[in-house]
Amino acid sequence: TYTANALLDLAAFIPNENYKQAAYMAAKYILNKMLRKSDGTTWFSYTPLDHTKVVNINFMGAYLLARAGVQFNDQYMIDLSKAIVSFAVRTQNEDGSWPYSIAPEKRWVDNFHTGFNLEFLHKYQRTLQINDFREQLEKGFEYFDKNMVTREGVPKYYDDSLYPIDIHSCAQSIITYIVCKNLSQISINRAEQVLDWTVNNMFNKNGGYFYYQK
Numbered sequence: 001t002y003t004a005n006a007l008l009d010l011a012a013f014i015p016n017e018n019y020k021q022a023a024y025m026a027a028k029y030i031l032n033k034m035l036r037k038s039d040g041t042t043w044f045s046y047t048p049l050d051h052t053k054v055v056n057i058n059f060m061g062a063y064l065l066a067r068a069g070v071q072f073n074d075q076y077m078i079d080l081s082k083a084i085v086s087f088a089v090r091t092q093n094e095d096g097s098w099p100y101s102i103a104p105e106k107r108w109v110d111n112f113h114t115g116f117n118l119e120f121l122h123k124y125q126r127t128l129q130i131n132d133f134r135e136q137l138e139k140g141f142e143y144f145d146k147n148m149v150t151r152e153g154v155p156k157y158y159d160d161s162l163y164p165i166d167i168h169s170c171a172q173s174i175i176t177y178i179v180c181k182n183l184s185q186i187s188i189n190r191a192e193q194v195l196d197w198t199v200n201n202m203f204n205k206n207g208g209y210f211y212y213q214k
Contacts, residue, residue: 001030001060008067020071027068027077030061035080042083053102056113058088059120066127078128085124088117089136096139097147097159109159111148115172118144119179141176141183145190149173153193154201164213170198 004026011019033048044061046052062085069077092098098117099107118140121133147159148169155169156162177191184190202211 001026001057001064004064005067008071024068024072027064030064031077031080034061041087042080043087044084053091054106055088055091055098055101056116056120058084059117059124062088063120063124063127066124070127081124081128085121085133089121089133092136092140096136096141096143098140109147111144111155111157111159111169112166112172114140114144114148114159115169115176118176119172122179122183137180138183141180144176145184145186149190149194153190153197155194155198165202166213167198167202167210170194170202174198 004023007019007023007026010016011023030044034044034046036043036045036051043053044058046054046057062081065077065081065084068074069081091102093109097109098114099109100113101107118137121137121140125131125133125137143159147156149155150162154162155165155173157164157166157169173194174191177187177194181187181191198210202214203209204211
């Protein structure tokens with residue numbers, strides 16, 4: 001999905017029908033290879049070879065389908081995106097958190113996968129110009145801010161554990177706060193706080209690189 005979205009982004013700056021068509025083909029590929037249906041539920045599996053129900057990839061996939069559907073006037077893709085995002089939204093816990101997966105052994109709650117959920121659900125709504133999931137976004141964002149990033153701006157790995165401090169969590173926290181800036185007045189300040197902490201604590205100034213984990 002990241003590659004297809006990058007191609008659509010590129011096409012917006014450098015008009016080239018080949019970029020758009022490649023993104024459209026990628027969207028069709030995940031439809032053909034990873035779309036699953038059972039018991040009235042529609043979702044994307046993690047790979048073409050399994051039937052796992054990992055939450056964040058369904059938000060990502062729904063966003064790509066919605067975006068491609070709008071770009072190419074493909075109502076089938078848009079309708080499927082609605083079914084998929086509805087499944088993903090329903091997995092949200094009462095406290096606003098999302099499990100990594102609905103499988104009993106994979107129901108942990110972590111920083112960057114939660115960030116993915118918030119980012120792509122927000123982008124999904126913006127793409128279709130709807131506000132159907134505002135309540136879920138607000139609950140999810142509040143949980144994220146209170147449980148995934150410390151008051152000092154340190155991104156945690158899990159909601160109940162700071163360590164390991166992971167550069168994925170640092171980067172996605174910044175992205176999540178910026179993308180979801182309309183959900184809270186403190187969002188941009190929090191993004192800047194995480195950025196400052198990350199540069200000061202995860203960047204090796206002598207080598208010019210960021211640490212993976214601490």
